[in-house]
Amino acid sequence: MDVVLHETDGNPVPGNHIAGFFQGHRGAKLRYAIFRAPDPVAKGTVVLLHGRNESIEKYYETINDLTARGLWVATFDFRGQGGSQRLLKNPRLGHVTRFSDYVRDLELFLEHIVLPDTRLPFYLVAHSTGGLIALAAAPRLANRIDRMVLLSPFVDLGGQKLSAGKIYVLSALLRWTGLGRLRLTSDSPLAPFEGNPVTSDPERYRRNQEILRAHPELALGPPTARWLYEAQSTMRKVSNPAHLASIMVPTVMISPGNDVLVPFASQERLSHYFRAAQFVPVPGARHELLQERDRYRAQALAAIEAFIPGSDEGPAVP
Template identity: 60%
Template sequence: MEQVLYSTPDNPAPENRAEGFFETHDGHRLRYAVFRSQTPIAHGTVVLLHGRSEYIEKYFETIRDLTAKGLWVATYDLRGQGGSPRLIKKRNHGHIRRFSDYERDLDTFLEKIVLPDTRLPFYMLAHSTGALIALSAAPYLSTRIERMVLSAPFLGLIGQSASQGVIRSLSTALCAVGLGGLPLGKMKELQFLDNPLTSDETRFERNAAIAKAHPELALGAPTARWMHECMKAIDRVTRPYHLFSITIPSVVIAPTRDGLVPYTAQERLSRYFRAGQLVPINGARHEIFQERDMYRAAALAAFHAFIPGSDAEATEDVAAIGV
């Protein structure tokens, strides 16, 4: 039997799950898993979308948090990363041909796995690149997704060796001359002391141990095509017209010390996002669900105040968190 999920000593896979692969519109087999709730009566299903270079195993802890509250979790590895197939020969390069492929994969996952095999109502929890995908797809998800929580959505870049403007221009130029498969820089191995992702050393080392034990899940630098497609998506989803067209009640959980995505970009999004509410997590870094307990607890409190619940209750509860 083909092994689908991987456990490590300090990160065992949750029980009570189904796992496998589903086929996309263009013939790729993406790795997925569905985790059932720990309570007899399910309160719905959370569709969990990962960030760039992430994979299902990294979210085992968060999945347990959600299933303990009576929620099912359905998740998959984005194309080109984790346990899903790579898209170019240079396996370690993070690549995408068209951003719309991400959206079509999400649609296929909802149709083939979530709708027939999980429990209503459906919610979405999306981080970073996953949140960009959710924002892009949101206008046509309103008949399927009841509520949406976006964690540190990928709306821009900071903390890089070059400015966002230079990265954008370079990726566009390389794609124009047929070199979209080239990586933008090199990924160095992060050390805890200078990492922009989390201030929690235990969780940082746990995630590093997963990648070391199963290097086939890890991913290197993004290609020019990946960056070009994402920058075009960022431009599209941040337009007022697009944000006005989103009717799914949403919360944006924004770490104020995010070292990858500018907090100001997340704050600016909320000005035109009429269905969305900004919840800053003061002091937290980019990977809020991999952060120290005090920051993680604040993010989870915001999530559970909003999902599930009525619009009125959620607005009051989220506002009362005071993070």
């Protein structure tokens, strides 16, 4: 099957790219793309990790920002979402058997796609669930990733009717009784802008909704109980001070002050034990910093640009 990167009005596919599938952990078929910078000399490669219910298409604007400053971008859709293989008969359910499957997929992506097909040095930029995956993988990334940026990392569960603790107990009970594929919540991929928790920018929100209207096969519905259990178990693991102390990759954590999905206080608390990380708050911003209004998004991009120097700090690779 041909690999297609979709475009919509106002959201064209960035040029100078290749796209394909690679084989993830246990044979999962995962869609990826590499976007080359227009510069004849590469300043390095950003490995871009999305959040839950996101796809490559949502990040075209950010990809253009990064390639415009001489960086290549390598990215892929996580198993069970976007243009990658879905894991259940109902393709709208967000599911994973083990959260470590995501980590192994990232390692295979670095080994089989990023290392042979892109340019050193390698950096990692991860949003939300991608940030949780990066934190889980980080102790083993020191020899491959030079620097890491985490945006609104998914280290706690907020914005739900039940407390995070009650959701953990309920999801664990369903998993242990063989009902882990049931969903605990309902949501709509085409929710109205008013009252949304992810961005205060109506135009970027409209653009992202238009992607799902035009290509509903990219959309994902609510997570299963198993997904919630696995995610929260991983949050507990990565929040352990011993795990954080084992991370040697220099990191910047950029956290929106008005994040209700991943409470700001939880992100700030994790940073206190994260010796390799510098904490950068963005007051007033909502969860999706790279989809936010310019006043907030520009702060996040400035922090990324200041921290990821590419060849400005070392030899360029043609």
